[in-house]
Amino acid sequence: MVEVLKSGLFDSIQDLGRVGVQQFGVPMSGAMDQYSAKLANAILGNEQEAAVLEFTLLGPTLKFCIETAICLTGMECQAKINKEPIENNRYVLIKKDDVLSFGKRELGFRGYLAVLGGFQSEKVMESRSFYRMITTQERLKTGDVLKIRTVPVPAKVANAIVKTPKAHSETLILEVFKGVEFALLSADQKQQLLSTTFTITKDSNRMAYQLQEGLPNDLHPILTSAVLPGTIQLTPSGQLMVLMRDCQTTGGYPRILQLSEMSINRLSQKTPGDKFRFNILNY
């Protein structure tokens, strides 16, 4: 068991999401930065689908009620076990009553905590990912108790030091593919899309990131059609809306770009105020 002594800014349990149920209007959800979530599980020897705890900007304070091992990835934010600093991307042994806490953010925006065997919160439609209307909880709160599996804890694992490239949270370029309505844009609009440095606004969450700089828009809305995490829609007012993991399954705005899977992960590590440009790739 893990007790939430103090919740962070926004903590939730996430795995790789609900795939195969979008026909019922159910969002995919899942860890925003799936690269980091999978990495944390890999270092512990978990299955890649094991549920991890995702925290945002300010991490929670957690108390472990059993012996286990953990791994932190993603955001770097002065993690400590009791008073001892611990590093990201490491196999860390935990004793009963150890307290994990976080300090000031140094790099990235979303942190991942994996525990040996994964968090055992409720499974709805084959996934433990929190989502309002699907799971009973949308976020963790102070006092919550999280079940984890009691498994034999290897004293250490033979793992090479795994480094996450700095570009993962610091890249100034996001790789995109042309969206299905890209061809409807004028030459000027395309040019502007590629030359503009975009800024992430405060209206950015697990559903979508809104960008500050817009694009003059004369495109008509489309007949409601599929959207995916990473789809960039152009709204009637000319705003770019980058859909993220908790996005709806369908939408009515032109889909002008599609982020690569890795770029969705990387955008998830960016904070409001961060800037980037798009680089168009061919499939």
Added chain:
Amino acid sequence: MTNYQLTYKRFSEASILVQWPQKIAPEILADMLAFKNNLLNSEHSSILQITNAYSSILITYRDYISNFESEITFLKTKYASRQNLEKQDSKLWKIPACYDCHFALDLEEISNEKQLSPSEIIKLHVDAVYNVYFIGFLPGFLYLGGLNERLFMPRIKSPRQHVEKGAVAIGGEQTGVYPNASPGGWNIIGNSPLNFFNSDLETPCFANAGDRIQFMAVDFKTHQEILVEVQNGTYNIESEVNDG
């Protein structure tokens, strides 16, 4: 069977969008479902899921699509060999809805705008048989086609922060039911006591794309009684198979 000019576009690293002419039409819905069914029966092992909207299908693969061209060739073969679906596969669901002023927050507004009495509006709404095109927006939100054009009504200017679960509403040329409380901008004309989404069930939504639904007007007392039965799990939704 009409053969449509379809366009095949790469949507993402692992998905392809197939588009029909951009309009809402029952014959396009039937054609999409026939194609989708043929693809599902092909047991193509790398296809993860197929979802349709009004006039497009998204085919999601397990991994990066490395040979787009050969995949398109495969899809075209499957479109050419599709078979019309049996009519018996589709159901007509009877959806109780209460149009009482207690729920119908925007009925008066529509009445003024359209120069129709509230009872005429309700009659037009319950007389129509709606096609279920797909489920989207919210878990369990049915996109329906077939609203009488005398009831077309633009979305309200300032969307509500809270629309009740079960709200029956009109947005532009569409009508639908909010499966859960949510923000929303459609004109609310009534409320249905049914559950449109239940994640505990293997099939969380009773209606599928290709089914049809018809609203039946019930009074407030009946609405409340049905609500209790739904909560107790004793309410059976009336349905009949398509008789053509």
